[in-house]
Amino acid sequence: MQVEILNSAKELFDRVNLDYQNLSVDYADNINFENNFDLTPEDYLNFTKQDLKQRDDRGLINALSNAKRSIDCLIENILKNFDINIKRLPKAALDFCDEVLKDESKQIHPLSLRLFCALGLSPRILVSEVRNLRNKVEHEFNNPKSEDVLRAYEVAELLINNLKAKEIYSCAIDISDIHKHDGLPAGRISGVRFSDTYGELRKNGSFYIYFRDNNDKIFYHYYLRQEDKIFYYFLKAMFIAEFDTEELLICIKQIILEINPNLTLAEINISLRE
Structure with missing residues (x-):
């Protein structure tokens, strides 16, 4: 699979080309914290x-x-x-x-x-x-x-x-839409996925968002940085997904608004995937 590192979160979202009036969101898995100091x-x-x-x-x-x-x-x-x-x-x-x-x-x-x-x-x-x-x-x-x-x-x-x-209870977050995900099996990634990195990927950052094209031939990803405001919304979403559905959807809407500031809240509709 070809790997392509993108220069911005917007570039990745633009490539996915989601229907923001018919978004679907899912979450799964969890992360593991590492200890960075001699004492805990x-x-x-x-x-x-x-x-x-x-x-x-x-x-x-x-x-x-x-x-x-x-x-x-x-x-x-x-x-x-x-x-x-x-x-x-x-x-x-x-x-x-x-x-x-x-x-x-x-x-x-x-x-x-x-x-x-x-x-x-x-x-x-x-x-x-x-x-x-x-x-x-x-x-x-x-x-x-x-x-x-x-x-x-x-x-x-x-x-x-x-x-x-x-x-x-932390969760990786998957943002897709009902057109892209309709008919796909549970757990299949069809849109933008936020997750922690591992192995060789970690050398470029601890968290990233990624997307695979329809034929699974190209793996697009963008490493989130502390200068990206959406990074904090993704982190918050990751921690509250299992506990507060309303707050999760608010976080996703804020992410979309940061990526597309010309949109309004009324133009963003999200449903949780079952």
Whole structure:
């Protein structure tokens, strides 16, 4: 099969030539996160647990700090899996946050936590708890109370377990239309598919969108970059597909609007494939 790497997501969508009034969407499979650091969020969580056993001020302070490190490590590692530089988030990432977050969440700091929240990787109540934890560690010099430290440990544990569930239920996304997919067997890719890369493909990026022509002779693909706003919508769709159909369809519509800004929402109709 001939492989052709395209220069933009729009170029790939143009080649597929979807009927945007009759789109069909499917999702399947899952991704696996890689650890990019010597220590894992679970390591820091275990340090927190050991610190709590000391039952003195030093132990409580260390436990609180390690609970924060567990969360920071988790957030940075996940975003690193997406090839996102948290030290300098691109404008596309910040615009995405502004578009999907409610007003009370648009000023979340640091920006990495804001993006983490916008991607749907944490329940809002946990984001609030994380922010409170960061404030206690960074801005307060009083001895922490044991119940506050235990709460911090539980927040870190809940966030880690939530991400494990997100990983298990994450989905590759297939965007086609009823004309292209009609009569094809389940699982057959007939349009644009978003997925993580593997093997030799990974050297060019962690995620891509691809399309095979009708005769399966040419494999077109485009490696998504952190400067592509649709990348963030695809990531969000990947994590919420199994849980929130309405939000999934909103993400797909936003992707189509980014690719074809002259379209209106009324011109985009999507159905989930059965």
